[in-house]
Every structure is written in C-alpha cells, then in structure tokens.
Amino acid sequence: MDIKEEINQLKKEKDAVILAHYYVRPEVQEIADYTGDSFYLSRTAEKLTCRVIVFAGVFFMGESAKILNPEKVVLMPEVSADCAMAHMADPETIQKMRDTYDDLAVVCYINSTAELKRHSDVCVTSANAVQIVRELPNRHIFFIPDRNLARFVARQVPEKHFVFNDGFCPVHESMKVREIERARRQHPEALTLVHPECPAAICDMADYVGSTSGIIRYAQDSPSREFIVCTESGVRWELERKNPGKTFYFPDTEPVCEDMKTITLEKIRDVLRTGNNEIHVEESSASQAAKPLERMMDLAA
Ligand code: 13P
Ligand code: SF4
Secondary structure (H helix, E strand, C coil): CCHHHHHHHHHHHHCEEEEEECCCCHHHHHHCCEEECHHHHHHHHHHCCCCEEEEECCHHHHHHHHHHCCCCEEECCCCCCCCHHHHCCCHHHHHHHHHHCCCEEEEEECCCCHHHHHCCCEEECCCCHHHHHHHCCCCEEEEECEHHHHHHHHHHCCCCEEEECCECCHHHHCCCHHHHHHHHHHCCCCEEEECCCCCHHHHCCCCEECCHHHHHHHHHHCCCCEEEEECCHHHHHHHHHHCCCCEEECCCCCCCCHHHHCCCHHHHHHHHHHCCCECCCCHHHHHHHHHHHHHHHHHCC
C-alpha cells in the first residue's frame, strides 16, 4: 500500500477529515479533503460532523479549529509549525489602548495566539477584515497583530480611526519592489496579484489585492493569461490546477513559509495512526477566545 492509500484507510478507520491551507506542499493539498484559506478552513471545521480533524497548517489554525469545535479531536501533523506573526502583539498593550480610547474595538487577525484572541473583541481573516471592520459600531480600531493588513483595511474604511500594531508576516514583508518591477518588465501583459500581508509599496503596485482565495478567484475570473503573484508560493498548485493555460510568476526570491512546508504526508499518516499531537486549549481560555471567533463567523457574509 502506498502512503496515500494508507492515509485514506486510516481516515476511514478513525473518522477523520484532513484540512489543508493553500501554503502547504502540493502533495498534502492533493490528499486533503478540504483545501482553502484561513476563513474557509475555519468555517469548514465548524460544519464537519467527523470525530477527528487533521489540520495541515500552522498552530493557530489547529488551535482555532479546536476552540470552535471543543468536542472534536484536532491533530497537528507538525505541532511545532508556527506562525511568527501570531505572537507579535501583547495583552498589556491591548489594555493600554482600552484605557486610552473608550469606544475601542480590538480587532484580531486570526493569525494570532489564543491568548491574544481572548483579549480581543472580534477576529477577522484577510477574506473578511474590511467588511467586518466597516460593520463595527466602534470608531477607534486597534488592529493586531499585522500592521500591513491593518493599513490595507484602514485605507478602505477611512471613516474609522486606526491604531496600528507593529506585527508582520516575515514571508510577505520580505517581498521586494525591485523584484516585482523586474517581473513586470519581463511579463508586461501580466496582472499583479498581491496579498494584503505585503507592505504598502507592494500593494501599491497591484492590479488586485486580496486574500489567498480572493487571488485564486480573481485569476479564474480574469480574461488575462499571465499573473505575477505576490503571496506564499504554495498557492501555485491551486492556481495552476484551476487555470490550465494560464501562467503564474512569483518573485525571484520565492516567498516560502518554512513552517507550512514542515507538514508532510508521513507526518499526517503518523498522527492518524497514533493520535499524537492532539491540541488542547485550557477551558476558560478557550471559552474566552471562542467569543471573538464566533463573532467573526456571525459577522462574515
Ligand atoms: P489567508 O489564508 O487569509 O489568505 O492568510 C494567509 C496566511 O498567511 C495564512 O497564514
Ligand atoms: Fe504566518 Fe506568514 Fe507563514 Fe502565514 S505565511 S503562517 S502569516 S508566517
């Protein structure tokens, strides 16, 4: 039996479903039952009726799935796969902002620890942040942890006053204007598609800025045949699968989230076999962190 057959058999035996983010390795996306961006995966985790979820993604994703689904077993193929940005804010600063602005909403990107979520008013992902912030009654918004997504949202919701935090995604932050300019010179017909975790200078070059699934949708709907894609390069697999005949270019310094790439078929098989790497979130912390996540689910269209 090859490893894919083994995984499929174990999935049936254990009543398990595999969720995978677009940034994981192609062979992991291929074996997954559901592949998507952060919002799609959170929503899917809530709808599933299986006993076990294997989350092929980084820690905050599995942790959020567990918080929203405390009755399910959530297994991480690689428990050390983490998102650096998830830690780039702190409860003390949140409290300081609450003391400063009496109508403050603390808006927390889902790429964050449970500890940050539990001090926040609402969670968002890159797919729903603009819509949710626009609908909040509060005028002052403290957006954590990502300064780049915050700036992208702030530009589209000018009626709100934003307080910025200094977090960022190291993968998107390190994209270089000169590399995008070079790609545009080489491929003058190509449209530039950018994830809002990128810095302002990259977003300003874009024909479209949006979440990973937004980028995929845009490429599918567009009559263009060529695209320069400024996000993590794992998305190439889904872009090419959904768009035969279209060509996708990435910056010369390939944007790779090493943590996402630590998830392998072998590790998925092993956690299915052993039940190791189960996520546990302490009950009181989980129930507090569930509130902003559930509010996101209610507010997101
Ligand atoms: P989305 O899945 O919301 O596009 O976010 C990208 C990301 O960096 C996930 O870690
Ligand atoms: Fe975190 Fe960036 Fe990796 Fe996404 S790509 S998991 S934001 S480090």
